[in-house]
């Protein structure tokens with residue numbers, strides 16, 4: 001069985017089989033390509049950007065600080081903050 005003639009790979013995000021040209025190069029990977037297609041990569045990026053904007057939002061920041069303060073009040077002996085609070 002040879003797959004050389006139809007060089008496609010499955011995107012780990014949308015699970016579509018796409019041409020290799022639909023994937024960005026990634027030198028850090030053994031096969032030299034990203035595991036998600038360009039489309040999904042773009043989507044993920046805008047998603048992250050949105051998340052960053054929210055994180056920078058002063059109101060969100062204040063809310064987070066308040067949640068941490070509440071947690072500290074409720075669990076004064078906790079050595080670590082729950083992950084949900086440190087994000």
Ligand SMILES: [Zn+2]
Pocket residue numbers: 011012013014015016036037038039040041
């Ligand atoms: Zn995809």
